[in-house]
Amino acid sequence: MSLWHVVEKEVVTSTMDEIKSLLGDKSFIALQAYNQTKGRGRRGNVWECGKGNLLISFAVMVPSARAAHLPEWAFGVGVALARTLKTYLPSDLCHLKWPNDALFDGQKLSGLLVESYVDPRTGHLWAIAGIGLNVHEKPLLAERPTACLADMLDPCPSLKSVRDLLLQNLSEAYDVWNEKGFPAIRLQWLSLAHPPGTPLMVRQGDQEIHGSFVDLDLQGRLLLKKRDGTDLTMTAADVFLEPKGETP
Structure with a gap:
């Protein structure tokens, strides 16, 4: 100190x-x-x-x-x-x-x-x-x-x-x-951080995207796997943990 x-x-x-x-x-x-x-x-x-x-x-x-x-x-x-x-x-x-x-x-x-x-x-x-x-x-x-x-x-x-x-x-x-x-x-x-696979909801404007946490890349971006199996890279968004019991 x-x-x-x-x-x-x-x-x-x-x-x-x-x-x-x-x-x-x-x-x-x-x-x-x-x-x-x-x-x-x-x-x-x-x-x-x-x-x-x-x-x-x-x-x-x-x-x-x-x-x-x-x-x-x-x-x-x-x-x-x-x-x-x-x-x-x-x-x-x-x-x-x-x-x-x-x-x-x-x-x-x-x-x-x-x-x-x-x-x-x-x-x-x-x-x-x-x-x-x-x-x-x-x-x-x-x-x-x-x-x-x-x-x-x-x-x-x-x-x-x-x-x-x-x-x-x-x-x-x-x-x-x-x-x-x-x-x-x-x-x-x-x-x-919360472990990979943690269910997340990401909000960008009026859009809500549901998926699971994958990784943090070398640019500090969030890597998300959407429920449909596609990958998404997020630079800025509001992120929420899904309620317990939800699955990605």
Whole structure:
């Protein structure tokens, strides 16, 4: 954790936005808030995260050799997140779901968002990742069941202990990504994701596609086998686990 310059604030609009004001000569920066008024998720969705949960963004300065591969870092963040959760929860029930969720027994426990940002003051490229982790409270989401650590752990770990472990795992994932590239991160992500054959429903606009998880390719795309046996490669979509008992 010593790599990280950590700032805590009681209330922010969005940790993703406000961390930009903290960028400077330090390469690893974290901003934790206890409440945010305009949190946002992927595709501009409202970021729902209740009181007593971990609301945090991380900024890492991107080395020039990795600049063209910045989207890969989202999978590194996912690896760090899953490893943090598996420290507290039964390993066989914690899984990553493409592209950006961590699940416990099929219920959403955490989500993440990664964006690129060029600091106009310095020209440096940053990868900014935001995580909302349900620790003490689970938000109600219309289409996704949710969970929180407090439902499963007594005593529940403190926000600080979860944060510090997450920072440690992020440092390790960053080293793997920076030194070995996406192939190594991909293998780690796959080892932490739901297994091949998991039934999925993919939504693109008004279209719903049913099939099963096959793989994550070397571009970070989802490989899906549709119910009719054809293969599909997804670059962007909303992905849901099928209810238990459904078959692909």
